[in-house]
Amino acid sequence: MSDQINDSRRNFLSKAAIAGSITIAPGVFLHQTAQAKSDDQAVSSNTRWGMLIDTDKCSKGCTDCVDACNNEHSLTGFDRPTTDAQYIRKVSLVEKQTGHEISLPMMCQHCETAPCVDVCPTGASFKREDGLALVDKHICIGCRYCMMACPYKARSFVHEEIKNQTLSAPRGKGTVESCTMCVHRIDKDGIPACVEACTEENHNAMIFGDLNDPNSTISQELKKHGGKQIRADLRLNTGVRYQGL
Amino acid sequence: MTKCFLRISLILTGLIMLFPTQGIAETPFPTIHEPEGHGVECVEDEDEMRRNHMNYILHQRDKTMHEGIRTETYSLSRCIDCHVQPNDKGEVVGHDDKEHFCNACHQYAAVQIDCFQCHADRPQKYIKRASKPQALKEQLQEVLAAKDMGDAQ
Numbered sequence: 567m568s569d570q571i572n573d574s575r576r577n578f579l580s581k582a583a584i585a586g587s588i589t590i591a592p593g594v595f596l597h598q599t600a601q602a603k604s605d606d607q608a609v610s611s612n613t614r615w616g617m618l619i620d621t622d623k624c625s626k627g628c629t630d631c632v633d634a635c636n637n638e639h640s641l642t643g644f645d646r647p648t649t650d651a652q653y654i655r656k657v658s659l660v661e662k663q664t665g666h667e668i669s670l671p672m673m674c675q676h677c678e679t680a681p682c683v684d685v686c687p688t689g690a691s692f693k694r695e696d697g698l699a700l701v702d703k704h705i706c707i708g709c710r711y712c713m714m715a716c717p718y719k720a721r722s723f724v725h726e727e728i729k730n731q732t733l734s735a736p737r738g739k740g741t742v743e744s745c746t747m748c749v750h751r752i753d754k755d756g757i758p759a760c761v762e763a764c765t766e767e768n769h770n771a772m773i774f775g776d777l778n779d780p781n782s783t784i785s786q787e788l789k790k791h792g793g794k795q796i797r798a799d800l801r802l803n804t805g806v807r808y809q810g811l
Numbered sequence: 812m813t814k815c816f817l818r819i820s821l822i823l824t825g826l827i828m829l830f831p832t833q834g835i836a837e838t839p840f841p842t843i844h845e846p847e848g849h850g851v852e853c854v855e856d857e858d859e860m861r862r863n864h865m866n867y868i869l870h871q872r873d874k875t876m877h878e879g880i881r882t883e884t885y886s887l888s889r890c891i892d893c894h895v896q897p898n899d900k901g902e903v904v905g906h907d908d909k910e911h912f913c914n915a916c917h918q919y920a921a922v923q924i925d926c927f928q929c930h931a932d933r934p935q936k937y938i939k940r941a942s943k944p945q946a947l948k949e950q951l952q953e954v955l956a957a958k959d960m961g962d963a964q
């Protein structure tokens with residue numbers, strides 16, 4: 567029932583968005599206007615949030631996305647790089663034959679069939695209806711099975727007592743955490759902090775949007791130019807895709 | 812029988828001496844500051860909130876975590892926004908301070924609060940980061956349009 571309402575609401579809104587966006591650029595849709603969700607509305611599987619990263623535009627030394635994420639979630643370190651929490655990190659890939667180097671940001675890939683969810687003994691690791699892989703820290707017992715299961719090393723364990731958390735990013739000792747796709751922002755019709763920073767600094771290497779909406783910028787771009795999954799062989803159907811690999 | 816009665820009254824007298832009645836009757840009421848911007852009424856009656864605030868917060872917690880429902884009325888952050896305000900010295904104390912709105916009662920009732928191991932214990936409205944998604948979306952459209960032009964050539 568509620569899905570039906572969502573559907574018709576979405577159709578109506580996306581028509582409105584089409585009408586509105588023609589003046590901006592024909593054929594390009596500002597999907598997020600179409601997806602606007604009110605605060606009392608539950609998320610639904612009509613939407614699947616995803617990200618597309620163009621590695622050609624991502625430069626080696628740049629950490630703007632990482633800095634923005636750390637700032638957004640108040641990920642202060644304890645000068646212990648091996649255990650300090652990180653939601654997103656820069657990774658370099660070098661092709662041995664040619665020496666060609668690719669730099670890319672790596673975070674939770676929001677797998678459709680998520681290994682972290684499979685192994686979690688408590689149900690703390692879960693997939694939200696709209697495709698986000700999250701940790702319910704109220705339930706997490708800190709066993710770290712999910713960290714072992716994640717093929718992308720996306721998760722961190724909080725080893726120390728945390729103070730001065732930000733309002734939108736609760737985090738504390740004894741629980742596991744990872745990229746939330748900035749759920750607190752996207753629930754309010756915003757975009758993730760990393761994408762915002764990357765675009766704001768004019769690198770434009772990251773696109774965020776609804777993979778289920780064929781008219782969204784990200785879907786259109788994926789359709790036109792494609793986008794690869796890292797470790798596609800694992801068949802996890804990741805929500806984060808890369809170009810230029 | 813009389814022995815038993817005597818013993819009970821002795822115990823009672825002992826208890827009364829141990830805890831002067833004043834100490835039992837007087838609840839150290841926390842200072843409730845005038846909430847900012849929300850009007851002075853709480854979201855429910857005071858009596859109701861004193862007894863059942865945890866149920867409201869717990870219910871809202873699961874709705875927000877799993878369904879993305881972000882109404883503010885019964886959210887923990889709404890409580891904090893109103894009730895945790897600067898003291899006379901202009902400081903906003905943390906949850907481990909006995910002046911903190913939540914801690915004042917919880918310390919008295921000897922009920923440990925776990926919320927603030929993870930959640931912010933003070934209002935953060937002053938450091939809220941503004942996001943500018945619309946302008947950035949438009950910038951992105953231009954870049955993608957340029958890329959398409961490149962493809963066409």
Ligand code: SF4
Pocket residue numbers: 673674675676677680681682683699715716717718719720721744
């Ligand atoms: S990338 Fe790792 S943490 Fe994220 S959904 Fe996949 S398995 Fe889970």
Ligand code: SF4
Pocket residue numbers: 685686687688689690691701705706707708709710711712713741742
């Ligand atoms: S650490 Fe927490 S989220 Fe991860 S598997 Fe254990 S209980 Fe689940």
Ligand code: SF4
Pocket residue numbers: 634635636638653654673744745746747748758759760761
């Ligand atoms: S989406 Fe948010 S949480 Fe995830 S890497 Fe980007 S800034 Fe960090």
